[in-house]
Structures are given as structure tokens and as C-alpha cells.
Amino acid sequence: MFVLINLKAYPCDPIDIASIAAEVAANTGVRIAVAPQAADLAAVAETGVETWAQHVSSIEHGSHTGSTLAEAASRAGAEGTLLNHSEHRLRLADIDGSLRAAERAGLETIVCANNPKQIAAASRLDPDSVAVEPPELIGTGTPVSKADPDIVTDSVDAASGTPVLCGAGISTGEDLVAASDLGAEGVLLASGVAKADDPRTALESLVDPIA
Template sequence: MVMAMILFNYKAYPEAIGKGALRLSRYLDEIGEEFGVKISVSPQYLDIPTIIRETRNLEVFSQHVDPVKGAYTGSVSPLSLKEAGVSGSLLNHSERKLKISSIKEGVLTLKDLGLTSIVCAEDELIASMISKLSPDFIAVEPPELIGTGISVSKAKPELLERTLQLKEFKIRILCGAGISSGEDVERAMEIGMDGVLVSSSFVKSKNPKEKALELIEAYSKFI
């Protein structure tokens, strides 16, 4: 399992689907190799096999997983994700929220399959509850900042500082929401985060390769 992470979440942005997803992933793959750091991406499900096949340096994560097997039409099978070659999955993103019981099942299922769990939490109280489920990572993302360009590391540094106590449970802490610049990344890492989640600032950038370079260069200073 990786010990620190910068994860680029493609969500369902048109710019990051199909050929666009592969183009963005190749940028990240190239820049990650240049700086000698592992880069993680979370693309649409149908793009996962292509990205795994066509890149060398990327860890690929699912955006969601359903901890089920058998007669569950429309569900995202954890076993199918493992067979596709993913490293793990996000759970409980604010755009795909889950009940605590489903989070628990998801974490356990991923662990049984040898996959990494990244569970999102909107604040330190939710993060504390989730910590009892022993995920590999907790990603603190205040939903009101997602997509705003106002970074959590600038707007709510005290929130991030309060979550650091969860490290005593051997859980690694990430942050996301509004991470838009190298400075945002550096502030998060200086506070003590184990990494960051990035989305629209990269995917929707007029020059995504340049933006990726800025973000990854900042991250690499702490790895």
C-alpha cells in the first residue's frame, strides 16, 4: 500500500472520459516518472482497463464500489475491479454518500481482496466515526468547498489539524476540496496531511499538463 498519495479524481467530467481520460492519464504518468513519485487516478469504470494497460506509473482507483456479489444488477462488483487491476476504491464521496453500515462492508470487502480503501469524510466528527472501521485512508473533504477553487488547506486548516489525531490509529489522512494550486498542496502537506485529492482544477484546466506539473512538483517536495 502507498504511504502517501496525490489522487486525481476524474469524476464524470466529459474532458476525462474515453480518449480524454487516457490523454490526462498519460500526462500524469509522464510527470510522475519525471519527479519519481507515484500518482493515483480515479477514472470512469470503463476507462480503468485502458489506463492500466497504457500507463506505467499510475495507481488506479475506482470512484465507488458496492460490497456485493451475486444477484445485484447494476452494482459495481469489487471482484470485477480487482480483476481489472485497480489498487483500491474511494468510498463515501460527498457526491456518492453511503450509510455507515455500507462503508463498513466496503472497507472489509476491499481489505479481504487486498485492495486499498479511501473513505471520504466531510468533517472531523464523521472522520472519527469512520476511523473505527480501520480504512487505509480517510480523505477530509468539506462538501461546500468542492469545485469552488477555495482550498480546504487555506479555508479550513483547523479542520485538517483536528483530524491529525486519527493518525494514532495508523490511518493516513488526505484532504480534498478546492485544491487548485501548488501552494494549496504545500499548505496541506505542511499541516501534516499524507496527501491530497484533486479534481476540477486539473481536469477542467485550459492547460491540464501544466497544472499537473505544478501540483505534482509541489507534492514531490514532501515525498
């Protein structure tokens, strides 16, 4: 199982969480990555944790002020990127452009989607993985695997062989196991670790059932 911690723009210490994630990954053998703000990519990568960008833009080098160049994210230490998160929606053409930009820069990709129908469309664009995240469950602490397990199983079917991750409301080891049982190959989470009073304990408890 792949565990990707999205730090969003939360007021957490990205270096502290990245260092914890690197240690937990090394101690357990679980694949754990951290997606910080773009300005923190290099510092997070220096901790040794697998580092992901929260987004890259569908651009090449040129006059694109305010965009996130895939090559710049890669140079900063990113190994992959999220795309089309529910908090950063893209048009289908822009998802495709960002996928091609990520491919050009050697970044692994996860395209997020709200439901199985969108998962099917995203999978046809040939990302490395897709992630199903019903937006109404994000940050609630109620995982989709409990709220509506059919969304996960239907997304796995709709993905036609593309690996599926499960997001929204993931916070416990039980949630991770449930996602795996439904066919997901990883999870996305944010507040369960990034806003935890004790991020180390939260992350260790999360991965303990699969370590």
C-alpha cells in the first residue's frame, strides 16, 4: 500500500512531518510520500522522504508567470505529482497537458476524481494511478470506504487496470485496511497526519496494520 500525505496549505511544519514520514517508512517498509507546498519541495526532499508536488501545470518553459513547471518541481526533488485534486480542479484538456508535462519531467502521476465515472475518464488519459475522493468527505474523518464502499469498488472496476488510491476521510489503520480490502492500492490523506497533535503517533498507527 502507498500512503501519500498531502500537506495542503495547513499551518504544519513540513520538515518535521517529512522527517517523521521518512523514519516511519524506513522502520516499517511501507511506501510513504509527502506532498508539501511547492516552495517547500526541496527542503522536504532533503529529509529523504519520497516527495510529491501537489500540482504541476500544463506548460513548457516560457512566459508562464504563476504556473508550476514540471521540470522545476523535479529539480526541487519531486518524484511525482497529484493532479486534479478537488481543491484544484482542471479541465480535461489541462489534465492531459499536465500529465504530458509530468511525463516529460519524469514525474509519477496520480489523477484525482470524484466518482467512478470521472475515474473512468481519468484512466483513459493514462496516468500512473487514479484516486477517488468524494469532496463532501474530505476533512470529515469519515472515510469513503465506510460512507459508501461501492464508490471504491466501482472505481476499481472503472479504472480498467489503472491502480486506484482511496482518499477523503482516511485517518486510521482500520481505514487503510478497509481501502485495501475494497481493491485500493494506496491512500491519500491530509488532516489525519498534518493536523494531528502527534503526527508520528498518527502515522505509526495508520501503517501499523500493514507494516
